[in-house]
Amino acid sequence: MKSISDTSERAEMIRRPVFTVLGPLSQFPERTVRTFTLDEMSVGIVCANGEVFGFINRCPHQGGPVCEGELSGSIESRRAGEYNYDPQALVLRCPWHGWEFRLTDGTCTIPRHNVKIPRLKVQATRLDVLRREAESSGATLAFAHDCGNLPEGIMVVALRQHLPSHA
Amino acid sequence: MNGATTQGFYDSDVVIEFDDHKDLLQYMPAYWREYFAQSDFEGPRANGVHGLPRTAISKFKSRLYQGGLAGYVSAFNSGYATRFRPDGVVFNPLYNIESIRHPDLSAVLATAVNDWMHDHLLTASGHSLFSIVVSPHYPDAAAAEIRRVAARGRAAQVILPACTAIPLGNRINRPIFEAAAEFGLPVALQATGYNGNPPTSSGWYTYFVEEFAGLKLTLESQLMSLITEGVLAEFEQLKVVLLDSGVTWLPSYAWRFDKEWRGMRRDVPWVTKPPSEYIREQVFCTVTGVDLPESVDEFRACFDELDLSKSLLFASRYPYCHSPDTVESLIPSFVDQVFGTAALVENTRQLYWKYHSRSVRGS
Amino acid sequence: MNNHDYIIDCDIHPTFGKHDYARLAQRYLPKAWQAYAIEYGQNVVSHSIGSHFPRIHPNSARFDAWPPNGDVPGSDYDFMKLQHFDRWKTKYCIINPLTLLVHPRNYGFANAVAHALNEWVIETWLAKDDHLRSSISIAYEDPTASVREIERYSGDPRFVSICFVTRTFEPLGNSKYWPIYEICESKGLPFGIHFGGYSGWPLTGAGFPSYYIEDHCGMAQSMQAHVISMVMEGVFERFPKLQVVLLEGGMMWLPSLMWRLDRCWRAMRSEVPHLKEPPSFYIRRNVWLTTQPIEEPKKLSSWKTFVEQLNMPGRIMYASDYPHWDFDSPEKIEEIFTVVGRDFARDILGANAERLYRFEAGKPLRTGTEAVVQS
Numbered sequence: 001m002k003s004i005s006d007t008s009e010r011a012e013m014i015r016r017p018v019f020t021v022l023g024p025l026s027q028f029p030e031r032t033v034r035t036f037t038l039d040e041m042s043v044g045i046v047c048a049n050g051e052v053f054g055f056i057n058r059c060p061h062q063g064g065p066v067c068e069g070e071l072s073g074s075i076e077s078r079r080a081g082e083y084n085y086d087p088q089a090l091v092l093r094c095p096w097h098g099w100e101f102r103l104t105d106g107t108c109t110i111p112r113h114n115v116k117i118p119r120l121k122v123q124a125t126r127l128d129v130l131r132r133e134a135e136s137s138g139a140t141l142a143f144a145h146d147c148g149n150l151p152e153g154i155m156v157v158a159l160r161q162h163l164p165s166h167a
Numbered sequence: 168m169n170g171a172t173t174q175g176f177y178d179s180d181v182v183i184e185f186d187d188h189k190d191l192l193q194y195m196p197a198y199w200r201e202y203f204a205q206s207d208f209e210g211p212r213a214n215g216v217h218g219l220p221r222t223a224i225s226k227f228k229s230r231l232y233q234g235g236l237a238g239y240v241s242a243f244n245s246g247y248a249t250r251f252r253p254d255g256v257v258f259n260p261l262y263n264i265e266s267i268r269h270p271d272l273s274a275v276l277a278t279a280v281n282d283w284m285h286d287h288l289l290t291a292s293g294h295s296l297f298s299i300v301v302s303p304h305y306p307d308a309a310a311a312e313i314r315r316v317a318a319r320g321r322a323a324q325v326i327l328p329a330c331t332a333i334p335l336g337n338r339i340n341r342p343i344f345e346a347a348a349e350f351g352l353p354v355a356l357q358a359t360g361y362n363g364n365p366p367t368s369s370g371w372y373t374y375f376v377e378e379f380a381g382l383k384l385t386l387e388s389q390l391m392s393l394i395t396e397g398v399l400a401e402f403e404q405l406k407v408v409l410l411d412s413g414v415t416w417l418p419s420y421a422w423r424f425d426k427e428w429r430g431m432r433r434d435v436p437w438v439t440k441p442p443s444e445y446i447r448e449q450v451f452c453t454v455t456g457v458d459l460p461e462s463v464d465e466f467r468a469c470f471d472e473l474d475l476s477k478s479l480l481f482a483s484r485y486p487y488c489h490s491p492d493t494v495e496s497l498i499p500s501f502v503d504q505v506f507g508t509a510a511l512v513e514n515t516r517q518l519y520w521k522y523h524s525r526s527v528r529g530s
Numbered sequence: 531m532n533n534h535d536y537i538i539d540c541d542i543h544p545t546f547g548k549h550d551y552a553r554l555a556q557r558y559l560p561k562a563w564q565a566y567a568i569e570y571g572q573n574v575v576s577h578s579i580g581s582h583f584p585r586i587h588p589n590s591a592r593f594d595a596w597p598p599n600g601d602v603p604g605s606d607y608d609f610m611k612l613q614h615f616d617r618w619k620t621k622y623c624i625i626n627p628l629t630l631l632v633h634p635r636n637y638g639f640a641n642a643v644a645h646a647l648n649e650w651v652i653e654t655w656l657a658k659d660d661h662l663r664s665s666i667s668i669a670y671e672d673p674t675a676s677v678r679e680i681e682r683y684s685g686d687p688r689f690v691s692i693c694f695v696t697r698t699f700e701p702l703g704n705s706k707y708w709p710i711y712e713i714c715e716s717k718g719l720p721f722g723i724h725f726g727g728y729s730g731w732p733l734t735g736a737g738f739p740s741y742y743i744e745d746h747c748g749m750a751q752s753m754q755a756h757v758i759s760m761v762m763e764g765v766f767e768r769f770p771k772l773q774v775v776l777l778e779g780g781m782m783w784l785p786s787l788m789w790r791l792d793r794c795w796r797a798m799r800s801e802v803p804h805l806k807e808p809p810s811f812y813i814r815r816n817v818w819l820t821t822q823p824i825e826e827p828k829k830l831s832s833w834k835t836f837v838e839q840l841n842m843p844g845r846i847m848y849a850s851d852y853p854h855w856d857f858d859s860p861e862k863i864e865e866i867f868t869v870v871g872r873d874f875a876r877d878i879l880g881a882n883a884e885r886l887y888r889f890e891a892g893k894p895l896r897t898g899t900e901a902v903v904q905s
Contacts, residue, residue: 061429062862068594077436080338080397095593096857098430098586110429111440217735330735337740366735367755368727368748369698376798377701377762380791381734384751388736388744395741413790419782419825419836423750426826430856431586431743458790460839468835469786472827 017139025155054122064096121160175254180482185262186212194279214266218379255294257323273302296323310342317350324353328360336392353406358382397437411456418473453482481511536880541849547605558646587855595853603853625664640669665693696752697727703763724777725749753779764804766812785839820849830869
């Protein structure tokens with residue numbers, strides 16, 4: 001088990017993908033965004049509707065910690081007093097000024113605003129499966145600081161990225 | 168003709184004040200004629216409006232309204248109309264009917280004013296139109312009156328005061344906008360009025376000049392209400408005209424409003440476009456009472472990001488214009504320099520007369 | 531941006547924590563008022579408490595500003611230091627302790643609470659951190675008592691201004707408030723007007739709005755009414771050295787308002803003969819702006835236009851409004867105003883406030899506002 005903060009090996013790792021285990025799936029309650037700092041980059045990860053989502057934790061508006069915001073269902077309306085609410089179509093609301101971003105793809109819901117929060121590749125997978133994949137693809141397997149000792153076979157949430165990777 | 172365009176000269180704002188209701192009595196039921204006489208009822212104009220001293224009203228009246236409203240028409244014809252020969256004007260009544268609390272009297276007075284204008288103003292100058300006056304406080308009655316008058320033809324728009332008890336966008340007032348939209352009529356907001364609310368969140372100013380200056384703040388609230396409450400969203404073809412509003416506050420207002428909307432759409436999900444788009448597409452301003460900087464370049468720069476070239480309307484606000492010599496000098500020279508009289512006249516013609524050239528009745 | 535310890539934040543809002551009310555009452559309120567508070571609570575005008583509609587964010591705060599100790603945003607010094615002071619390396623921050631307790635109609639209670647609030651600020655905040663400053667809380671609807679309260683603290687250099695709100699019982703030009711302006715001018719204390727308050731009136735002559743967005747956006751209208759009032763009633767003619775800071779009202783509306791006031795004054799000058807100069811003269815001499823909440827035109831060039839039209843060099847100051855949700859980061863402000871000039875942007879973030887509040891000046895009598903007026 002190797003920590004990714006070991007910078008002396010960074011040059012060697014740069015061209016290789018990195019799978020970072022963030023923790024057991026059980027530590028990611030449904031619809032609760034957790035933030036991590038990985039190599040000075042803040043990211044937010046959330047499990048919702050059977051999927052795992054990851055984003056860069058920086059709002060394109062004023063740089064606020066968007067992943068520290070709340071998740072809500074979406075609302076659409078064509079006239080005053082009409083509320084078409086979809087609790088499954090989740091949006092992440094920036095804690096500063098309330099800009100909303102679709103969980104599915106990070107795009108901003110504001111009409112005429114072609115901005116988004118960059119997505120990260122993240123998934124829930126078994127640790128042993130992840131190890132095998134890392135081995136066969138030549139990826140580095142890393143563990144976030146407070147992961148602890150994880151038994152094989154447990155479902156984990158893992159971030160898949162290249163280093164350095166700042167959006 | 169005097170206009171700077173071969174398309175004719177159209178004026179979106181000629182004001183007629185209804186102070187003396189003697190001329191209106193013939194349009195009222197007998198019950199009210201008797202009650203007026205016996206109660207010595209003064210009428211709405213005794214209630215005053217924000218920002219305008221009563222003395223200002225009487226100054227003009229003594230000059231123009233000799234012989235009552237007929238005197239005004241005669242003065243208009245021999246003065247402004249002869250001098251400038253407009254192809255059409257919109258007569259906007261100044262009559263703070265919103266100050267009348269009695270629901271039935273309010274309706275009777277509105278009907279009387281609208282009928283008087285229909286009977287006396289339409290031949291005043293070219294192809295003239297008048298604005299339908301209603302009280303915003305009884306929306307159902309207002310809607311009925313709009314439909315009645317609009318069906319007769321030659322109505323330019325519905326005219327409402329900026330100063331109301333409840334913001335105009337409030338759902339209670341929807342019938343007014345439904346009726347206006349049904350007939351393709353714009354809704355004009357006059358920077359005036361009175362119905363109980365003080366002009367500021369701290370109550371009343373001390374001086375008329377403060378109230379007058381502050382009227383633009385009330386207009387800002389009303390426009391905000393029309394957008395946030397979804398009136399402009401629901402009635403996509405509805406146009407709002409701001410009369411004598413100041414104009415140059417509109418860009419900074421739009422940026423603030425857009426910014427707030429971006430973060431607070433949860434509050435008003437039916438506002439599906441940035442407020443500045445509703446403003447660009449559905450809001451017009453007359454070009455009297457423009458708050459002007461010292462240089463034409465500064466004025467031009469105001470509209471660099473919010474293009475109002477299609478939204479400004481040629482207007483004189485007769486009789487509140489100051490002895491101009493030419494049509495162009497009826498409007499501020501900066502406005503003429505930046506936008507061009509011809510363009511503003513065309514905007515005015517498109518907004519009011521394009522509709523009427525298709526469907527005029529009894530002209 | 532580089533953190534060079536130059537950022538001065540003109541508006542932060544430490545808040546009562548869950549236990550602060552009780553502590554405030556026990557430590558600083560006379561027993562009779564403690565009993566009153568328990569029996570009657572706050573006595574603000576009933577239309578204006580502020581729960582007429584949901585306000586998007588709980589406590590009107592940034593969602594990330596809730597401290598880990600579970601208390602309310604703005605109540606925990608250590609968390610505020612970490613999240614705000616250290617994050618931006620602020621040089622000074624000015625506290626505006628907004629609280630509805632100083633606006634009750636019972637002036638005896640209001641005065642007692644204002645005093646208690648000033649003592650609370652000293653003990654809970656100013657004593658902890660010498661980069662913090664505060665405005666003096668007053669029960670502004672009782673100007674006589676307010677003057678006494680200002681006298682009490684005006685010699686303490688940690689109190690750098692007075693705090694008013696926009697929703698007062700009268701527009702702020704009204705002569706009722708002039709005793710307060712008089713002492714502010716004589717002590718060289720800037721006078722801050724911050725959005726908020728409990729007047730009971732709707733924002734404008736249009737009536738009460740339905741939605742929070744209208745109420746929030748309406749801060750701009752609320753603030754402008756006071757600019758109109760203070761100018762036209764002759765506050766700046768009578769108190770030429772008084773400096774007024776507009777807090778949380780926005781900025782971009784001021785050029786067109788100056789043009790409007792000049793136009794109206796020219797037309798109706800005879801009504802206000804006490805004004806010897808056009809309104810824009812007074813505004814440029816006596817008024818300061820703060821940046822929050824920053825308007826956001828799409829084109830940065832609109833900011834250049836604004837600055838040119840405003841023509842008030844050196845009178846824009848940075849304010850964050852931390853921990854409220856409509857907070858603006860210094861980064862964003864610097865980015866925006868760099869379009870005018872890098873030094874211009876940096877002055878907004880620090881130097882302009884330095885000139886007005888004179889933090890380094892220590893404890894002298896602040897009659898040096900001539901320097902401010904001339905700059």
